[in-house]
Structures are given as structure tokens and as C-alpha cells.
Amino acid sequence: MKKRSEQLVEILKRHNARVTEQRIAVLDAVMRTNVHPTAAEIYDQLKDRFPSMSLATVYNNLRVLTSEKVIVELRTSGDSSRYDYFENGEQHYHAVCRSCGKVVDFSYPELTDVELAAARLVHFHETSHQLEVYGLCDACYQKSHESNRLQALS
Numbered sequence: 001m002k003k004r005s006e007q008l009v010e011i012l013k014r015h016n017a018r019v020t021e022q023r024i025a026v027l028d029a030v031m032r033t034n035v036h037p038t039a040a041e042i043y044d045q046l047k048d049r050f051p052s053m054s055l056a057t058v059y060n061n062l063r064v065l066t067s068e069k070v071i072v073e074l075r076t077s078g079d080s081s082r083y084d085y086f087e088n089g090e091q092h093y094h095a096v097c098r099s100c101g102k103v104v105d106f107s108y109p110e111l112t113d114v115e116l117a118a119a120r121l122v123h124f125h126e127t128s129h130q131l132e133v134y135g136l137c138d139a140c141y142q143k144s145h146e147s148n149r150l151q152a153l154s
């Protein structure tokens with residue numbers, strides 16, 4: 001087993017992204033969780049380790065990592081973008097909670113056929129796709145039903 005930091009360096013090199021200690025840390029922060037952090041959340045996580053680092057630096061690193069296709073910027077409903085890493089390039093999809101903004105991963109392998117369809121039907125090459133499903137997470141659903149019930153009682 002390779003050390004995690006070596007793996008991170010390898011990923012950056014594979015994508016021709018310049019390797020800096022802060023960039024490794026930003027990538028690590030995106031990869032390590034499946035909560036799809038925002039730039040501000042990553043900044044909060046790292047500011048103790050890198051006191052000289054600004055939020056703008058985090059944004060800048062995320063932009064580089066996104067444009068090199070190391071990570072993916074999610075277009076969710078919230079104000080700030082969330083970031084994600086696809087393990088082994090494996091596609092997964094996102095269920096986004098309309099109430100709390102939580103983003104949960106799920107996989108649905110059949111959906112890769114949609115890229116084959118784009119190739120076959122409209123002759124597109126090097127395709128990719130993203131999908132978000134919007135709704136209420138279970139906690140928010142239960143909460144809203146609970147308050148409806150209390151309102152009905154009062």
C-alpha cells in the first residue's frame with residue numbers, strides 16, 4: 001500500500017497539475033469525505049494547518065483541480081459550489097436536499113448508456129454527464145411532517 005500523500009501526488013501528476021503542499025491538502029479534503037465540501041468548508045478545515053492560506057487560495061486550487069478534471073464542481077441549488085471526487089473515475093449521482101442542501105451519493109450504472117445514446121444519435125465524442133435529483137432528505141422530510149402534524153393538533 002502506498003502512502004496516501006504519495007497517491008495524492010500521483011493523481012496531481014497524472015493530470016499535469018502543479019504539485020504544492022496546499023493543493024495536496026485541498027484535494028485530500030475533497031477526497032476524504034463524501035459530504036461534498038464547499039470552498040469555505042475546506043478553508044475552515046485547513047486554516048489551522050496553513051495559517052497563511054486565504055480563502056482565495058482555496059478557490060484558486062479548486063479551480064485548477066476542476067479544470068484539470070481531477071475533481072468535479074457540482075451545480076447544486078445552494079449559493080456556493082460543492083466539490084466532489086469520483087473514486088477510480090467511477091460515475092455516481094447526487095440526491096440534493098431542497099431544505100438543508102445536503103448532497104448524498106448514489107450509483108445507477110445503467111445511466112452511462114445515455115452517453116452511448118449521445119454518441120449514436122448526435123455523434124458526440126468524449127462525452128460526460130452529471131445528474132442531480134432534488135428532493136427532501138429523510139431527516140428534513142420527517143421534520144416537515146412532524147411540524148405539519150403539530151400544527152394540525154394545535
Ligand SMILES: [Zn+2]
Pocket residue numbers: 097098099100101102136137138139140141
Ligand atoms: Zn435535508
Ligand SMILES: [Zn+2]
Pocket residue numbers: 036084085092093094104105
Ligand atoms: Zn458525490
